[in-house]
Amino acid sequence: MEAIRNVLVTDAQGQASSRYRLVASSEWDDIRQWSDRIYMPYSVAPTGRPRRPDSVLDATRIGHFTLSRFKYGIPVHISDFSPAAGTGMVLTTLRGTARHWTEPNAFADTGVGDAFVVDNSRTHYWVDFDENHLQINLTFEHDALAALHERWFGRPADESLWTKKFRLGGANSSWISLLAYVCNCTTEMPDAIGGSPLGRHLEEMIGIHLLTQWRAQLDQPSQATLHRMAPRHVLAAERHIREHAHLAPTLSELARASGVSVRTLTGAFREYRGCTPMDTLREQRLQGVRAELLLAGKGTTVRTVAAAWGYVNLGLFAAVYKQRFGELPSQTLGIRN
Structure with missing residues (x-):
C-alpha cells in the first residue's frame, strides 16, 4: 500500500512533492472548479453541521485515465453526477470509509484497500464519505473503455454491463497489486506515463482488468446491502x-x-x-x-x-x-x- 499512499505527493527520492497539486482550499467554489474538470459536475454538501472543507486534490493523466488523490477533509454527501460528461470512476479508499449507494435502499461500504466502480454516464449513483476519507481515484472516459472492450473481446459490450455498480479489491487483491504498480510507475517515471508507450501499457492493463471484473458482474453480480431508514x-x-x-x-x-x-x-x-x-x-x-x-x-x-x-x-x-x-x-x- 505504500506506493498507493505516496503517489502524487512524493517524488522518486521519497521527498514531498507538489508537482501534481491542483487545489488545496477551504473554499467550495475553488474546489468545484477543479473537481468538475477531473471528475464531472456533481453536487456536494457537508454531512451533519455546516463546515468548511479542508480539501486537497492532486491529479495526472495515464492515457485516457485520470489518476487523482482527493479528500474533502470533512464528512460529505455527493450526488447528481452529470451523465453528460461521459465519464465514470474507480474510487479506491486509502483512508476512512465510504458508503456507495447503488439504489435508494442498497449500498456497498468500502474501507482501506477496497474500491468501487461506476460508469456515471450510464447509471445513477451517490456516495457518503466520512471525515477521515482519502481516495485514490481513476476517472475513465466511457467511449474509450467501450472501444477497448470491442477491441479485446471482439464485440461491443452489452449496454447492461455499464449499468453494473460494484465493489472490488481488498488489501491483498489483484486490483491493489495492479494499482500499486501503476502508482510506482507514476512516481518513478513521471514523464513517461502520459501518452508514451508506458502510459499506453498502463492504460491497457487498467482497462482490461476493469472490463474483466465488469463482465464477471453479469454472471455473478455483487450483492449490495439492503438499507432501511x-x-x-x-x-x-x-x-x-x-x-x-x-x-x-x-x-x-x-x-x-x-x-x-x-x-x-x-x-x-x-x-x-x-x-x-x-x-x-x-x-x-x-x-x-x-x-x-x-x-x-x-x-x-x-x-x-x-x-x-x-x-x-x-x-x-x-x-x-x-x-x-x-x-x-x-x-x-x-x-x-
Missing part, C-alpha cells in the same frame, strides 16, 4: 461511534449520546441494523486498527496501534482480530513493512 437515535449512535471509536465508549455512553435508553437503542439497532450497538463499535474499532496497520510507518508496533484504539489485553485483541480478518495483526503490519 433508521430512526434518528440510531444515526446519532453511529455518528458517535465513528467519531469516538478509539475511546471505546460504553453502551451507556452511546445511549446518552443518542438521547434514548440502552434498551431502546439496542432494540433499534437489532431492528434496523441486524446487530447491537456494541457489535457496530467493535467492527469500527477493528477496522480502525487494520487501517492504521496497513498505513503504518516503519517502527510502528501492533501494541502502540492497539493501545491507541483502547485495547489493553494484546492477546485477546490478537485473537479477535484474527477471527475477523483471518490473519494476526502482526501479519497485517508485515504486509505494510
